Amino acid sequence: xxxxxxxxxxxxxxxxxxxxxxxQRLPLWYAPAYVALLTFGQIGMDSENIAVNLVCSGxxxxxxxxxxxxEFRLSRVRWAVSTSDVPAMAVYTAxxxxxxxxxxxVHTLADGLDEPWRKVLAGGxxxxxxxxxxxxxxxxxxxxxxxxxxx
Amino acid sequence: MNLDPVIHAPAxxxxxxxxxxxxxxxxxxxRDTLEISDSALSKHASSLEAAGYIEIRKGHVGKxxxxxxxxxxxxxxxxxxxxxxxxxxxxxxLT
Numbered sequence: 001x002x003x004x005x006x007x008x009x010x011x012x013x014x015x016x017x018x019x020x021x022x023x024q025r026l027p028l029w030y031a032p033a034y035v036a037l038l039t040f041g042q043i044g045m046d047s048e049n050i051a052v053n054l055v056c057s058g059x060x061x062x063x064x065x066x067x068x069x070x071e072f073r074l075s076r077v078r079w080a081v082s083t084s085d086v087p088a089m090a091v092y093t094a095x096x097x098x099x100x101x102x103x104x105x106v107h108t109l110a111d112g113l114d115e116p117w118r119k120v121l122a123g124g125x126x127x128x129x130x131x132x133x134x135x136x137x138x139x140x141x142x143x144x145x146x147x148x149x150x151x
Numbered sequence: 152m153n154l155d156p157v158i159h160a161p162a163x164x165x166x167x168x169x170x171x172x173x174x175x176x177x178x179x180x181x182r183d184t185l186e187i188s189d190s191a192l193s194k195h196a197s198s199l200e201a202a203g204y205i206e207i208r209k210g211h212v213g214k215x216x217x218x219x220x221x222x223x224x225x226x227x228x229x230x231x232x233x234x235x236x237x238x239x240x241x242x243x244x245l246t
Contacts, residue, residue, distance in 0.1 A: 017169065
């Protein structure tokens with residue numbers, strides 16, 4: 001490989017960093033797993049039995065911690081906080097809010113169903129939505145990172 | 152304006168660029184992303200380590216050995232200066 005001229009070197013830095021961001025993607029099951037745990041915890045909280053409340057909440061909390069641990073252990077690259085820019089965080093926040101709005105919306109619309117099936121339906125629809133929108137959300141964040149160089 | 156010769160070699164520039172965007176990255180991730188061989192990555196990583204620009208850390212995930220690469224403070228500073236020099240030469244700012 002021959003050395004780059006300065007313009008090529010800058011372009012190469014940008015290309016490499018963009019490719020690095022594109023290579024590290026969330027597993028498709030990751031966001032739906034959070035939704036499943038949240039749904040499970042919510043269903044457990046509906047019970048009038050305190051022991052059931054505690055067990056379901058405990059399982060959900062342990063599940064959340066396990067997902068965070070899995071992401072940390074399985075991830076092959078750990079991002080620097082300085083590489084997270086405001087537009088990217090805004091996109092991910094909007095994505096999470098979309099999930100919350102969908103769950104609340106489906107739950108409200110499914111008023112003909114009894115619990116816990118209303119929550120199961122709302123959780124199920126939200127899980128499918130989050131799985132289906134994981135890659136488009138990542139692509140949007142990547143698109144917004146174009147032209148950016150992290151020093 | 153002089154460009155740092157340790158960073159300016161194409162493979163090392165790619166390694167530094169990748170690591171600048173991360174806290175640390177696994178050896179296999181760097182190899183796969185940059186599409187270079189194990190031996191080439193080892194050779195260039197050793198040069199960067201000798202210059203004090205990166206740190207190579209060996210660890211395990213379960214029983215699997217893993218090697219992690221990260222920029223040192225000195226490496227991040229050198230890469231920042233390198234990018235600024237390039238931007239001055241080219242006359243544009245990407246950040």
